[in-house]
Amino acid sequence: MRVVLSTYGSRGSVEPMVGLAVRLRELGAEVRVCAPPDEEFVERFAGVGVETVPAGAPVRPLVTTVTPGSAAGLAERAAALMDVQFGTVAEAAEGCDALVATGPLPVTACARSVADQLGIRYVHASHQPVALPSPHRRPPGRRGRPLPEGVADNRALWDLDAQLANTMFGEAVNTRRAAVGLPPLDNVRDYAFSDQPWLATDPVLSPWQPTGLDVVQTGAWTLPDERPLPAGLSAFLDAGPAPVYVGFGSQPLGAPQEFAKAAIEAVRAQGRRAVIARGWAELAPVDDQDDCFAVGEVNQQALFRRAAAVVHHGSAGTTTTAAQAGAPQVVVPQGADQPYWADRVAGLGVGAAHDGPTPTVESLSAALRTALTPGTRARATAVAGTVRTDGATVAAKLLLDALG
Structure with missing residues (x-):
């Protein structure tokens, strides 16, 4: 089995993919990871012997220079991330059996598009539950698009969130899909999440309350760290x-x-x-x-x-x-x-x-x-004593079992 993992973000988005990649490889899969080219991430994957493909601009300069919550430059950054998925990630996924993606919506919506284009299995992975639609909490809000105050109906707010996602990213995603022969989407967010997203969090620390979404909670994707302290x-x-x-x-x-x-x-x-x-x-x-x-x-x-x-x-x-x-x-x-x-x-x-x-x-x-x-x-x-340590193994087995 050949699996490609796609991620973009800071350490919290990258480190879980290290855990999944190692466990997949231990179970006999061939794995490569498309990740930001920051030196610390490249060294982290190299340290566990996982092949990486540099994807996108380094994250640290963006995180440390963009004003928190600001939408300035967002459209340009999103477009660049989409192009990386249809370019670098699509090339890396050629001949693979599955694509697992995490990160912001421009990444995951286009990653699933690539998987559909190639006819391979797609899995959306979330490392926190807040972004997954749930009537039990409000959406987190999007840069430059605050949710209305005083609205108590969480379902209505999640519907609004989907509309905001379409407004922000729909045209750009569909333009790129059309270029590779894929039909347009009318709900970019839910397409990216798929009908069965994975939630890579611990069920004690982060219990998922059932919703209409068929969420598969695997446990957090971690690895034992054997490095000595300085x-x-x-x-x-x-x-x-x-x-x-x-x-x-x-x-x-x-x-x-x-x-x-x-x-x-x-x-x-x-x-x-x-x-x-x-x-x-x-x-x-x-x-x-x-x-x-x-x-x-x-x-x-x-x-x-x-x-x-x-x-x-x-x-x-x-x-x-x-x-x-x-x-x-x-x-x-x-x-x-x-x-x-x-x-x-x-x-x-x-x-x-x-x-x-x-x-x-x-x-x-x-x-x-x-x-x-x-x-x-x-x-x-x-x-x-109750926190699971086998989440990455659970996820790796689920994926390989689903592939055959």
Whole structure:
């Protein structure tokens, strides 16, 4: 069996595909991944021996320069992503049996078009549930197209979301489909999702409530990380009590050093040391005291097991990794699906959800006091024992079984 995976986005969109690719290969499939050409992503796939095809522009410059929520330049970026699917991805998918796609709508709608053009199986994968139509929650909203306030009917809002998707992307998608002999679409969003999308999240952390959509929840696509921690970090961890981890991953921050200052002061107010993850926002310690240690790319699985708590932005990947490690969490959501994960952390009792995206010393101290209680630690430990670790294997088997 030959499978091509297509993804575009930051670490949260790329890392799950690493897990799926490795498990597919272990089960005998030939796998290649079309992914952004950022150096860290190329190195990640190379490290597990998976063939990659550079697809699209590097993501990090876009994430760190585009104003959050702004629609400026969106049409041009979407058009470029569509062309990549009909070009690079279509070439990579020649002779394959299936195409699995994740990422923004311009990627997945055109990826499915490519699969239809080639006559191969298509799977839409979502690594968070918020974007999948559900009467149980509002749509997340689209850049430059806010949903009307005061409308309580979620079904009506999801219908409006589909119309907005058609307005934003329908003509561009259909123009490209026509060029390869495919008929026009009248519902780009639902076509991209398909009738049976996969949801690659843990059913304890993210229970899917049944809807009219036949969602297949596989569990999160993760891999065990066997990398040793850097010597300097290990020495820091051994030199004192468990620190609080502070990191915002690929999330851009408007004033990163203000974030760092508030976080470090709040951690110190609890009598704790801090590990600061630089991330794409380039966080850094605010002084040269020896109670803070800065890290770059690191084995989060190992580090979180030694953390007193994990302060983060609330991505699906970081939330899941912290939950698997049994680490209490403080989620400071910045947007997208992050408020959802903050609510789940608080609802499960494994940490605290910060109110709003901009922490102060006082607000973060209050959240840390909740996270650092023995009760929260005990609850986080209990939940860790229920979080699945076989989601990528489940998904790989499902796909290969469906192929024959």
